[in-house]
Amino acid sequence: MLEINNLHAKIEDKDILKGINLNVKAGEVHAIMGPNGSGKSTLASVIAGREDYEVSEGNILLNNEDLEDLAPEERAHKGVFLSFQYPVEIPGVTVTNFIKTAINESRKANGHEELPAKEMLQKIREKAELLDIDRKFLSRSLNEGFSGGEKKRNEIFQMAMLEPKLSILDETDSGLDIDALKVVANGVNKLKSQDNAVVLITHYQRLLEYIVPDYVHVLHDGKIVKSGGKELALELEAKGYDWLK
Amino acid sequence: MSKYTEDDLKKELETKEYEYGFYTDIEADKFPVGLNEDIVRAISKKKNEPEWMTEWRLEAFRVWESMTEPEWANVNYPKPDFQGISYYSAPKQKPQLESLDQVDPELLKTFEKLGISIDEQKRLSNVAVDIVMDSVSVATTFKKTLGEKGIIFCPISEAIQEHPELVKKYIGSVVPTTDNYYAALNSAVFSDGSFCYIPKGVKCPMELSTYFRINEGGTGQFERTLVVADKGSYVSYLEGCTAPARDENQLHAAVVELIALDDAEIKYSTVQNWFPGDKDGKGGVFNFVTKRGLCETNAKISWTQVETGSAVTWKYPSCILKGNNSVGEFYSIAVTNNFQQADTGTKMIHLGKNTKSTIISKGISAGKSQNSYRGLVHVGSRAENARNFSQCDSLLMGNECGAHTFPYIEAKNKTAQIEHEATTSKIGEDQLFYCNQRGIDTDKAIALIVNGFSKEVLNKLPMEFAVEAQKLLEISLEGSVG
Ligand SMILES: Nc1ncnc2c1ncn2[C@@H]1O[C@H](COP(=O)(O)OP(=O)(O)OP(=O)(O)O)[C@@H](O)[C@H]1O
Numbered sequence: 001m002l003e004i005n006n007l008h009a010k011i012e013d014k015d016i017l018k019g020i021n022l023n024v025k026a027g028e029v030h031a032i033m034g035p036n037g038s039g040k041s042t043l044a045s046v047i048a049g050r051e052d053y054e055v056s057e058g059n060i061l062l063n064n065e066d067l068e069d070l071a072p073e074e075r076a077h078k079g080v081f082l083s084f085q086y087p088v089e090i091p092g093v094t095v096t097n098f099i100k101t102a103i104n105e106s107r108k109a110n111g112h113e114e115l116p117a118k119e120m121l122q123k124i125r126e127k128a129e130l131l132d133i134d135r136k137f138l139s140r141s142l143n144e145g146f147s148g149g150e151k152k153r154n155e156i157f158q159m160a161m162l163e164p165k166l167s168i169l170d171e172t173d174s175g176l177d178i179d180a181l182k183v184v185a186n187g188v189n190k191l192k193s194q195d196n197a198v199v200l201i202t203h204y205q206r207l208l209e210y211i212v213p214d215y216v217h218v219l220h221d222g223k224i225v226k227s228g229g230k231e232l233a234l235e236l237e238a239k240g241y242d243w244l245k
Numbered sequence: 246m247s248k249y250t251e252d253d254l255k256k257e258l259e260t261k262e263y264e265y266g267f268y269t270d271i272e273a274d275k276f277p278v279g280l281n282e283d284i285v286r287a288i289s290k291k292k293n294e295p296e297w298m299t300e301w302r303l304e305a306f307r308v309w310e311s312m313t314e315p316e317w318a319n320v321n322y323p324k325p326d327f328q329g330i331s332y333y334s335a336p337k338q339k340p341q342l343e344s345l346d347q348v349d350p351e352l353l354k355t356f357e358k359l360g361i362s363i364d365e366q367k368r369l370s371n372v373a374v375d376i377v378m379d380s381v382s383v384a385t386t387f388k389k390t391l392g393e394k395g396i397i398f399c400p401i402s403e404a405i406q407e408h409p410e411l412v413k414k415y416i417g418s419v420v421p422t423t424d425n426y427y428a429a430l431n432s433a434v435f436s437d438g439s440f441c442y443i444p445k446g447v448k449c450p451m452e453l454s455t456y457f458r459i460n461e462g463g464t465g466q467f468e469r470t471l472v473v474a475d476k477g478s479y480v481s482y483l484e485g486c487t488a489p490a491r492d493e494n495q496l497h498a499a500v501v502e503l504i505a506l507d508d509a510e511i512k513y514s515t516v517q518n519w520f521p522g523d524k525d526g527k528g529g530v531f532n533f534v535t536k537r538g539l540c541e542t543n544a545k546i547s548w549t550q551v552e553t554g555s556a557v558t559w560k561y562p563s564c565i566l567k568g569n570n571s572v573g574e575f576y577s578i579a580v581t582n583n584f585q586q587a588d589t590g591t592k593m594i595h596l597g598k599n600t601k602s603t604i605i606s607k608g609i610s611a612g613k614s615q616n617s618y619r620g621l622v623h624v625g626s627r628a629e630n631a632r633n634f635s636q637c638d639s640l641l642m643g644n645e646c647g648a649h650t651f652p653y654i655e656a657k658n659k660t661a662q663i664e665h666e667a668t669t670s671k672i673g674e675d676q677l678f679y680c681n682q683r684g685i686d687t688d689k690a691i692a693l694i695v696n697g698f699s700k701e702v703l704n705k706l707p708m709e710f711a712v713e714a715q716k717l718l719e720i721s722l723e724g725s726v727g
């Protein structure tokens with residue numbers, strides 16, 4: 001599904017990613033851990049196509065297609081989804097209106113008709129229920145005045161609506177209380193299938209108890225310095241990152 | 246990788262050409278250029294006006310001659326040559342109005358291009374349309390339905406003939422001929438416009454609507470609108486404008502007067518899309534408008550406007566809250582792009598007790614444009630318990646445009662409560678990337694963000710107008726709408 005080869009990326013001449021290799025197959029869950037500033041969010045942004053970063057070496061393939069020339073929205077149309085570490089506010093645009101626009105833009109790009117209003121509503125209702133989201137919440141302005149946890153839950157709601165192939169969740173767990181974490185994790189698990197894949201960026205082992213990863217990778221100073229199974233996360237929790245440097 | 250930078254945003258905004266830039270080829274009956282008493286008399290005669298009207302115009306002309314053009318607004322433009330303009334132009338063919346077949350096909354085509362087919366309006370939106378095409382109204386519909394309720398809705402020239410007592414009583418009563426330079430000019434030479442009278446206690450059953458259009462190059466357009474809502478009546482009035490792209494500057498100096506008698510309510514909505522000039526700032530309409538409403542006891546006037554056009558806009562729809570408990574509202578969206586300049590806002594003049602006013606202004610600036618809000622809240626000494634709330638928000642795109650806010654407050658009564666809030670924000674790259682990531686391209690993202698920003702005002706527009714306004718916001722800010 002996702003294949004990253006020797007990826008180097010920089011911003012304003014500062015090298016941040018220094019040769020990343022990663023291979024995520026359909027049906028898999030990968031966790032990426034690592035200290036603050038090691039480049040986790042940068043990796044996520046580069047995969048999503050954020051243009052502030054310059055890819056100086058290497059490539060990213062999605063289902064064997066090189067993403068290099070694709071704009072962020074085109075990557076989204078191909079099924080890339082990024083749950084942001086810091087979701088932005090868009091005043092005056094309701095959650096419903098935003099997600100409706102997002103879905104229909106992707107559908108149009110993929111040669112489908114807009115989703116009829118009735119089906120849209122049906123889908124919204126279903127996914128809101130899955131993630132235990134109050135309907136009133138959906139008519140609020142996107143992320144405006146949302147609590148930290150509400151923002152994260154809203155990101156996963158959008159993921160549920162868009163049904164992406166590849167979901168990258170950047171610290172979706174931070175800011176969630178224990179109950180919310182369970183709800184969100186349960187939502188992600190329900191959405192998982194043999195046809196999609198999930199990359200979890202997290203600092204905490206706790207999330208991985210609910211969404212069990214097939215692989216855990218440690219990112220340090222722009223490189224993956226260690227990979228292992230889910231037990232690696234436990235080891236990191238106990239020992240920290242120092243021993244890997 | 247197709248990089249999206251601030252520069253690209255700018256470029257995209259620049260490439261938006263004026264969509265309605267076409268020109269209708271209708272033979273016009275035109276006066277020689279220039280302005281003097283003879284021209285004023287000729288205009289009056291052409292319209293077969295009674296003596297009092299001619300005199301009224303002449304008086305206005307004399308006042309105008311003694312005035313100088315105001316310079317205090319935050320706009321810069323070459324001063325129009327008032328002697329280089331022809332002050333009257335009427336389509337030569339004056340179609341009978343019993344059916345659409347009799348309307349000039351050229352005109353119908355124009356409406357089609359604008360997406361305003363009269364037919365559709367009739368069928369779908371229950372809107373009576375009085376279209377002002379180059380100064381003379383050429384189509385009036387729904388007159389009968391309105392007539393049954395005693396509502397008068399007709400070209401002002403017709404009202405002068407058929408309802409002189411109403412016109413004489415109210416014209417110039419809110420905007421006197423001496424009010425300002427452009428109002429004086431308008432009073433002297435206004436060619437046509439609309440008149441509307443709602444009788445006591447009548448709720449107008451449909452939105453009344455006028456589409457203005459400037460046509461003939463070099464013809465100044467001087468519309469005069471007079472709306473009188475008698476005691477306890479209600480009317481919602483829509484005004485929309487588009488103009489063909491022209492190389493020379495076109496002057497527009499309209500006057501709109503609203504009178505809401507005791508317990509009456511007038512909603513006046515405008516969507517304005519005159520040619521703003523090309524991306525180098527060439528051409529474009531100069532729009533100097535005087536709009537004012539008078540509220541008697543318990544009356545209410547709401548101005549809602551969406552301004553996307555004109556090279557230079559100078560416009561302050563205002564309310565005189567004369568009666569106790571009267572209410573004035575002003576909701577505005579002003580978009581400026583490229584080299585457009587807008588200096589717009591409102592005046593709320595609180596004279597009666599317990600009067601209330603609300604001002605919501607949304608300014609959106611892109612390109613090298615300048616967007617100014619100028620508002621006055623005046624509370625007279627006898628206006629006990631007057632209240633005002635003002636909110637002015639500015640949204641900027643890029644680094645070369647400007648947003649300015651000039652709120653003036655004059656409170657002569659200690660009980661006045663006046664609140665003012667202002668914000669300035671920028672469309673951020675983070676917002677655009679967020680939208681892009683969800684599959685929404687940048688054009689669409691800008692439209693979404695701008696619509697969200699303007700929502701409080703868009704919500705005040707009647708439904709069918711709100712859709713049109715949203716479309717206008719999109720095309721005035723995007724490279725390609727898709
Ligand atoms: N726009 C930028 N300009 C300069 N430096 C940047 C920029 N964006 C990221 N960086 C730097 O790149 C490095 C990696 O940042 P990144 O956000 O990817 O870290 P992270 O692993 O996600 O950290 P955290 O765990 O705190 O979220 C940091 O040193 C950061 O300061």
Ligand SMILES: [Mg+2]
Pocket residue numbers: 040041042085170
């Ligand atoms: Mg991060």
